Amino acid sequence: MIDQKITIIGGGNLGGAIASGLIKSKQIEPSAITVTRRRLNLLEGLKEQGVYITSDNLEAARRSEIIILAVKPYQIFPIIEEIKPALVEGKIIISLVAGIGLQKVEEASGKNVMVFRAMPNTAIAIQESMTLISTNVAAQDKRDLIVHLFDQLGKTAVITEDLMAAATVLASCGTAFALRYVRAAMQGGVEMGFGAEMAQFITAQTVKGAVQLVLNTGTHPEREIDKVTTPRGITITGLNEMEHKGFSSSVIQGLVASFNKIEKG
Ligand SMILES: NC(=O)c1ccc[n+]([C@@H]2O[C@H](COP(=O)([O-])OP(=O)(O)OC[C@H]3O[C@@H](n4cnc5c(N)ncnc54)[C@H](OP(=O)(O)O)[C@@H]3O)[C@@H](O)[C@H]2O)c1
Secondary structure: OOOOOEEEEOOOHHHHHHHHHHHHHOOOOHHHEEEEOOOHHHHHHHHHOOOEEEOOHHHHHHHOOEEEEOOOHHHHHHHHHHHHHHOOOOOEEEEOOOOOOHHHHHHHHOOOOEEEEEEOOHHHHHOOEEEEEEEOOOOHHHHHHHHHHHHOOEEEEEOOHHHHHHHHHHHHHHHHHHHHHHHHHHHHHHHOOOOHHHHHHHHHHHHHHHHHHHHHHOOOHHHHHHHHOOOOOHHHHHHHHHHHOOHHHHHHHHHHHHHHHHHHO
């Protein structure tokens, strides 16, 4: 169980999904969760599940030991200023904000506070996020606590902050990249005769199964590919055609382009 109270400032896509996922995990009482946003009516669903909702960020920050900042990048510093009086010794801030480093959040929050950065992806809504965490906090019990929290919402890994930009591309943008493959395969499926819905179902389950093979066994993807590719067969013909058209190269170049975009700011 998570004994600490948790406040989520910014109950939008990500903040709302975290609250829902934590409730589903049953590792925390809904009444121990506070969520804020300005349009409170959009938090009614969480309120009905027992979450405390408010538009008062300072009050919300006072209620909890752990404060998750799930707002847009331009809002993070005004909000830290707003909740500053609540940032007393022992509070933990987790910033989900992409592109803003630990040091800046630490400087803005003051020395009483322990700061973490977490980079989840949108599959957090179904507790299947890949969440990367970095921090300068040395205390192992606090690090374990934050990992345990995000473990309720998918899989978690702790990385050094210099890898956060790469993590953003691979894990957060990665959802869009993977789904673009799914869409392309669906289009191929429709051209070969399936209706769109059936093509989506077949493609999505196939991708899920392929990924699960690698996740469950830790086998290199190429080993699983070898099992499907008969010499002179159908699969290798299609696969090589994709490679001639630049499949792997396009994926790598796309990832690197996103990475360079983050680095340039
Ligand atoms: N989407 C991703 O895959 C992803 C992955 C990793 C990290 N992130 C980061 O997560 C952050 C949130 O992303 P998101 O997609 O969840 O954005 P979002 O849906 O726009 O959520 C932001 C929320 O903040 C609320 N908000 C704005 N001003 C506020 C204030 N003064 N006080 C309290 N709440 C306020 C907004 O609601 P109201 O307008 O009603 O106030 C909105 O619901 C971003 O910084 C993003 O970089 C996103």
